[in-house]
Amino acid sequence: MKVTIDETKCNGAGICVMQLPDVFRFQEGSKKGAVTKAEVPARMERKLKEVASQCPAGAILVIAK
Numbered sequence: 001m002k003v004t005i006d007e008t009k010c011n012g013a014g015i016c017v018m019q020l021p022d023v024f025r026f027q028e029g030s031k032k033g034a035v036t037k038a039e040v041p042a043r044m045e046r047k048l049k050e051v052a053s054q055c056p057a058g059a060i061l062v063i064a065k
């Protein structure tokens with residue numbers, strides 16, 4: 001499974017980074033979220049979907065394979 005962040009929507013709330021630091025980080029020089037994993041392990045799927053639903057900007061897109 002893959003995940004991306006729509007940077008035009010991300011408002012830097014940081015919930016993704018706090019909740020799943022294995023997958024998300026802040027971009028250097030800005031507070032926008034970035035994805036660190038090209039492929040997210042299946043064991044993280046539930047948490048990933050939970051975090052995506054908590055993003056206040058609706059900027060996290062989970063792509064099921």
Ligand code: SF4
Nearest residue numbers: 010011013014016055
């Ligand atoms: S939770 Fe959403 S708005 Fe906040 S940094 Fe992550 S992607 Fe951006």
